[in-house]
Amino acid sequence: MKFRYQALQRRREPDELDAAVMLAAPRGWIAVFVVLIVMAGAIGWSLIARLDVTVDAPGVLTHPGGTSQVQSPYTGMAKELLVRPAEEVEAGQAIARLTDPSGEVRTITSPFTGKVISAPLSTGQFVRTGTTVATVERTDLPEDRLVALVFVPADRAALLVPGRPVDLSVSTAPPAAYGLLRGRVTSVAPYPLTREGLAAVVGGDLAAEDFYHGEAPRLVTVDLIPDAASASGYSWSSARTPPVRLRSQTAVTASIELRSQSPLDLVLGR
Structure with a gap:
């Protein structure tokens, strides 16, 4: 039977048996501490941070009377x-x-x-x-103004309440160049619109096709936030705003904040 030279040398030095055994090199402990710090930070972020839950829906700039x-x-x-x-x-x-x-x-x-x-x-x-x-x-209703009429799927509109912030992507003002138009929810229809009711709001069955996708939506009225310094007359998410005023009958896509929740709740599906 043959033994490695190092093993034989250790057998000849029994006095080293009481020496401390190094389980991990200092470099390994550093890696362990880094992993623990990252995990602690991730757990803390998941408990403290808040994520916005939004719903996207099509709409049109018009007057409150539609x-x-x-x-x-x-x-x-x-x-x-x-x-x-x-x-x-x-x-x-x-x-x-x-x-x-x-x-x-x-x-x-x-x-x-x-x-x-x-x-x-x-x-x-x-x-x-x-x-x-x-x-x-x-344009004959009291307090006539330019608003966004947004058609939100009924199953997503249950959490909508007046005051929720809204970001509007305007078809005639590319978001990449001008950002998003700012607004707030002012009213939410209590009942979904029938196909006939939707056609009455947007001006006919042909126009209603753009907003009716198999289920009756609820009508959400969004007031635009005014800004006298903007050429459009309204507030945008970008410092560069459209050089002309907004016109009615312009298509928009609204992103409406429903609520905020922690990342942990999102993972758990709560």
Whole structure:
């Protein structure tokens, strides 16, 4: 049987048996302490830090009254369309004329004040009672202003309350260049919108397709935070703001803060 030279040397020195045994080199202890410090920091951060839980939803810049369709109360042949898109109309103003089956000329008037968004009627078109003559964005409600109407899925809107901060990505102002438009939730509809109710708010079934995705959303009204120093008239997350004022009927995507929670709660699914 052969033995290594070092082993034989140790057998000849029994007096070293009471020497302290080094279980780990100093470098190893440093690594252990670093790992423990990192773990302690991670645990402390998970208990103290707060993460924002948000919901994203589509919307549109408009006025609190939204848009409404002006429908014909008569049946007949369209004789004349008196308004065009982007024109302002007053309540009671004539917007179209048609000739009914008896040959009498009938005048269709707008029941409210606002701006014409679309006017699909054309001269010579046969019109039935209930046919849409024009879509008008209403501006006749008290405290009229520019707001964002956001359509949040009903299952995500339960935690929404007035006062929640909102960041809006505006389609005509790229966030990479101008940041996000700032706002706050001012009201949350108590019940989900039906498809018909959504169409009434946004101005028709075609427009409602952009906001109805299989389930009825709840309407959330967001007030924009004013900023007199900004050319747009409102506050943005970036110091560089759009050089022009915002227009109604501009599409937006809203990110609404629902609540804040600790990372530990998020991991545990609470």
